[in-house]
Amino acid sequence: MRTEREATRTVRAWLEEGVTALPDRVLDAVLDQVPMTPQRRARWPARRIPDMNTYAKLAISAAAVVVVALVGIRLLPVSGGVGGGGPAASPTASPSPTPRATATPSPAAVFPNKGELAVGSRQAMTLAGVPLTLSVPASGWLSNGTFAIDKGSFPATWEGGFIFWSDATPTGVFTDPCGQTKGPAIGSSAADLAAAVATVPGTDLIGAPSNVTVGGYPAKRVVLHVREDARCPAGSFYLWYAPGPDLERYATELGSTIRVWIVDVNGTLVWIDGETSKDAAAGVAREMQQIIDSIQFAP
């Protein structure tokens, strides 16, 4: 078994091999075509801050401060969305003009430590600023330490399922998953989000938005099947997005089934989704549901 570092070193050494020189005939072909290729020039001059008057600059600066504050408040309690940073420092963000539960960032990210989760023990994490605990019903569920709990260890014992825990709640879906075209931001209720999820092109709706409860709170559940005939590979098939730079969820496999739970915890939406591959081991989806059923919120 190689360590991750050894594997990385091997990949890097392998990438060093191979051609590095562009053949002259290719360069000549390019330069031959240049005289026949007109350059494209920008049609409109770029609007730059120096072009604006003082009041406009101040307005933009003020807007930027508000945006930074809001984004900062949103991101400080990150517990490891895709690529979420490390533990947040002591929060110093100014108060949000629209107080919500998420406006009180937790002092540090919380997510189960990397490794297998003990059956029956309570595991703590924070999503969208809401603390919660959960337990796994069977052996073989492993935390990646940041944003995912996998059934099995990839690749040797992976059983084709994982739950994705995102600190940021998506606010819109992609209207063209392969073209990576975002639809407009949608309504902020769980029903609005669930309805939007149910319409992601290139997916089949297996379970229409339905009312369920998670941890005693009202939730919407939607189940999608990612079609296998998508015109782009799975890693380029985008499903939904959240504000800020850190969350654009894509399907990790074509043909997979994606279950979404959108929980309304006293007005704060908590988003959980799980993906099972088309060849997932029997029982993975059931265990996934049992994990969801084990959730207890402590808002």
Next chain:
Amino acid sequence: MDAELIGRAQHGDEEAFASLAVAVGDRLHAVAHRILRDINLAENATQQALLTIWRDLPQLRDPARFDAWSYRLLVRACFAEGRRTRRWAPNLLLLPVDHPVDAEGLSSVVDRDQLERGFRRLSIDHRAVVVLHHYLDMPLDEVAETLGVPVGTVRSRLHHAMRGLRAALEADLRPTALEATR
């Protein structure tokens, strides 16, 4: 990159662009070859990227961003080339590349073979992240800027890609059916 050269090429100076193309051609081609793993496809992608650079250069506002911008155009060209090939030649046999036998860090020819197979199973998006980060040593935030995607997406792609490559490397460690019966 020489900002003065870029500025002249932006204003239509073909000689300046020729110098620019010579300066960046090898680098772009090396990256294209590592993403596409095929010499002919890489040449096509590099040629297309260089022509797009010439065509769109007047729209590059900040010459200091030339490198990232040129890589972005190259990756797009690789994506187009890969897609065209997939659409029209799904069973194209990709020949193994030439390589030295004693490169540091590669324990065996088997490693190369497994990596080659594992890498080709990745999408162009995932390959590009691996190459920009592990071949060009580009930090993840620069990879994100180059590809025009969020840093989180880059991290995820790198995670999935490296997981796949590691799995490919592990594959040669599993005993074959023949070995297992010995």
